[in-house]
Amino acid sequence: MHSSLRRFNFRLAISQPRAVIRRLASSSAEKGTYLPPTSYEEDYRWSLSDPESFWAAQANQLDWHKKWNKVLDNSHQPFTKWFVGGELNVCYNALDRHVYDGRGDRVALIYDSPVTGTKKKYTYEELLDEVQxxxxxxxxxxxxxxxxxxxxxxxxxxxxxxxxxxxxxxxxxxxxxxxxxxxxxxxxxxxxxxxxxxxxxxxxxxxxxxxxxxxxxxxxxxxxxxxxxxxxxxxxxxxxxxxxxxxxxxxxxxxxxxxxxxxxxPVEAHHPLYILHTSGTTGQPKGVVRPSGGYAVVLPWSMYRVYGIKPGETWWASSDLGWVVGHSYICYGPLLAGLTSVLYEGKPVGTPDAGQFFRLVSEHNVSMFFTAPTALRAIRQYDPDCVEGNKYEMKNLRVIHSAGEHLDYETRLWAQKEHTFNVPVLDHWWQTESGWPICAPCLGYQDANWNPPKDTSGLPVPGWNVQVLNDKGGQTESGELGRIVIKLPLPPGALSTFWQSDERFANTYFQQYQGYYDTMDAGARLEDGEISVMSRVDDVINVAGHRISGGALEEALLEHHVVVDCAIIGVPDSLKGHVPVAICVLRNDFTGDTKQVSAELIKLVREHVGAVAVLKKIIFVPKLPKTRSGKIARNTLSAMADSKPFQIPVTIEDSSVFPVILEEMKKAGLALKAELPK
The missing domain is CATH 3.40.50.980 (Rossmann fold)
Incomplete structure (x- = not known):
């Protein structure tokens, strides 16, 4: 037992809001873990029809200093409050609780830094020592x-x-x-x-x-x-x-x-745990406020239910702590769930080679990892035949979870191949504002015979009432592109407001669709209920009255065997309103004729999207401008192409690519009056 710890009185006998609270019923059961329920369908219906009892059941898995007197206060929408009157401490639940329950010698954190040659492991007890x-x-x-x-x-x-x-x-x-x-x-x-x-x-x-x-x-x-x-x-x-x-x-x-x-x-459940500023802000930033109680409840639940990882296994999220993924799934989620979390100080390629993801998975016995499609594309660009990756065995790896950008079919297919990672790659979707997944395959509900979705972000996760609406605010038809919104109340763990700016929070997300949170993402609901998230609403291109998803065009382009990354932007056209322009990155070992590739890409788009897409201009660049989370700066590229004033987003990882892209645009007859900001 930790010598310097004094047991804090967080244990409470909390009455169960439902007759049975599902927990592991095996000999290896431990507090803070959850049984797979009867079905996803049962939990999803329960979470929407009676969200109070559903989330209270999950909250009972944590240690509370003071029990809530009301699970949900939805009287002042959109300012939803969960576990009103309840008090807890998130750090206690992430560390002390595991030590007190006899798991202090379990590894909590593995630090792996190929850029410094440093590796270090911390048990839960050792990490608690440092934190205290x-x-x-x-x-x-x-x-x-x-x-x-x-x-x-x-x-x-x-x-x-x-x-x-x-x-x-x-x-x-x-x-x-x-x-x-x-x-x-x-x-x-x-x-x-x-x-x-x-x-x-x-x-x-x-x-x-x-x-x-x-x-x-x-x-x-x-x-x-x-x-x-x-x-x-x-x-x-x-x-x-x-x-x-x-x-x-x-x-x-x-x-x-x-x-x-x-x-x-101990803090109130609605007390802010952190402020996270959204990317690309200028002037007064939007500071997303994350409430402590709901966040602590949903994160361990999501580790088991959404990602399907078990207590004691090793999990890795290849992100930066400055992004929401780093907060939710490097730090708090894995530790609240009693997992081993990997902290990686390196890149997919270049630190020193394209085999580091494979090495890390092999060396640390990672069972699942979370990454962005852009990381997989980078590995494919630099090592398409996986020469570096094949140096390592990955016996424990079961699945890769992908988010941050739409996961295209070709990237998924490459990553799943036997000579690559040789495991399913599952797309899912969420946002900084949500704090945890909105749509996902929900692996924790599936059995061994389950077939994962191939072209969608999965089903809405329990707690998220996802709708897809048309321009008039009505429900879209199956497969029809629309705006993705969430019916209120938002579940626990979602943002509660902006720091010191309630009015801006309300006006940003809740003005256009009354009673809904506007995700500002575009997608479609399919017949089986799965959601296909294609792009930001701003990235939907209107061509001669037809609304075309940039993500759909990118999906077609990435089917070409030499294209490893791409971005579609819309540029003004006097006849059609807008037309799409493709900016593509080719495999590093490509030595052929780009004119031939362009002709083949135009044909692919016509076959997959239709002639209405009228893709005529294709620009080839060494790489795309991306944020550290893997998002492509499409709005900036669109402004450049249209010769509008633009600023390079402050979160771009490597801004040196902008002069190269601007030069290629001018060769293609675009951005003729554009200038790089000083």
Missing amino acids: SFAGVLKRHGVKKGDRVLLYMPMIPEAIVAMLASARLGAVHIVVFGGFASKELAVRINHSEPRVIVTASAGVEPTRVIDYKPILDQAIELSDSKPQNVIIYQRPGYGKVKFQSGRDLDWDSEMAKSSGNVDPV
């Missing part, structure tokens, strides 16, 4: 319930320690990508007004080392809000930073002084 110590550091410097702590960190274990330590004190954390530019970092500092900022000396990229301290110092200088302290983790081997007297503190020195015995602070 850093919580003591924050507490000693005045951090208390409701204060904000901003993290400007690379993908290192200390970032997760700082997240959990903030949650332990009831503080609200704000994670900003390490290496983010000073101007945008200053906007987030101003917006959240953190008492303390936690950073590291450097971030290590494939081709360079980024010194964080000068960027952060400039951001603080630009900001009206000044932190009381900056705590700096100095990475071994990457130099020492210059400290500002009276403000800056050394991580290691502060940890050495910490008593390490900090009780978790």
Whole structure:
């Protein structure tokens, strides 16, 4: 038993809202795990017809300091509140609970950094030690319930320690990508007004080392809000930073002084766990607020029900902690569920080769991993025959889950091949705002004879009342492209508002369709109820009165054996209103004639989408501009092609590709007056 822990009184005898709460009925059962129910259909009906009893049953799996007096308060839509009156601590449920239940020696976190050559494992007990110590550091410097702590960190274990330590004190954390530019970092500092900022000396990229301290110092200088302290983790081997007297503190020195015995602070269920700023913001950002209670309830449930992974197995989400995936499925979800989570500081390719995903899965016995289609496409581009990947055996891998962009058929087919990953690749769909999956195959409900969907994002997940509406607000026909909306109330775990901006929250998502949350995504409901999510509404192109999904065109282009990535944008046309333009990336080993490829691509689009698509212009580039989560900057590309003023999104991973794309556009007769922003 953990020597410095004192048992906190979170255990309660909570009356069951339903006669039977499903839990594992085997000899290996443990608190916080769930039985596969009779069927997906039963749970989905239950979640919509009686959401209060459905989610109360799941909430009973956690440890609460104080039981809720009302499961759902839906009286002030769209400001839904779950588990009203209930109090808990998310850090306690993610760490202490497992240690107290005898699982402290289970590995909680595996850190793997090919860019630094570092690997390290933390058991639940060891991770709790670190978190308690850093919580003591924050507490000693005045951090208390409701204060904000901003993290400007690379993908290192200390970032997760700082997240959990903030949650332990009831503080609200704000994670900003390490290496983010000073101007945008200053906007987030101003917006959240953190008492303390936690950073590291450097971030290590494939081709360079980024010194964080000068960027952060400039951001603080630009900001009206000044932190009381900056705590700096100095990475071994990457130099020492210059400290500002009276403000800056050394991580290691502060940890050495910490008593390490900090009780978790109970917070109300609707208390913010974190603020996450949406990507691509300019000016005043949209700060998504995540409520603690509902989030803690749905994440472990989603690990078992949606992803189908079991307690004690190893899970990996190949994302950045700065994205919602990093919050939900690197940090909180796996730990709340008692899993082993992998934290990877590297890229799909280039750190040092295209075999790193395979190595990591093999070396750490990963059972399932979550990635974006763009990562799979990058591996295919650099190693189409999987020469690097075939060096590793992946005996434990059962499935790959994909989200972030539409998963096209060709990428799925390549990744599932015997010489590649040789497991099913399942598409699913959700958003920063939702915090967890909206549509998915829901693997936790399936038996061994189940056939996964091949061309959709799966069925609506229990709790999400998904509808597809036409321009008039009516239900679409089966297969008809429409706007995807969610009937209120939103389930637990979804955003509750924007930070200090309730009015903007209400106006952004709930104005156009009364009683619904507007996802701003386009797709279709099929006859079997599955949802095919194709693109953002902004990416739907109107060609001569026909609404065409850019995602459908991209799907056709990616069927060509040399095309590994692509983006469709719409450009104005005097006759048809708009016409599609394709921007394509070819395999690295391609040496043929691009004119021949263009002709073949135009033929593919005609065969799969129809002549109305009128694809005539195809541009070939070495790579596409993408955010760290794998999203393509299509709106920026459209503005460039139309010679409109544009800004390069601050979340783009490599902006050096823009001059190349602009030059290729001009060769194709587009972007003739466009200029790169200074």
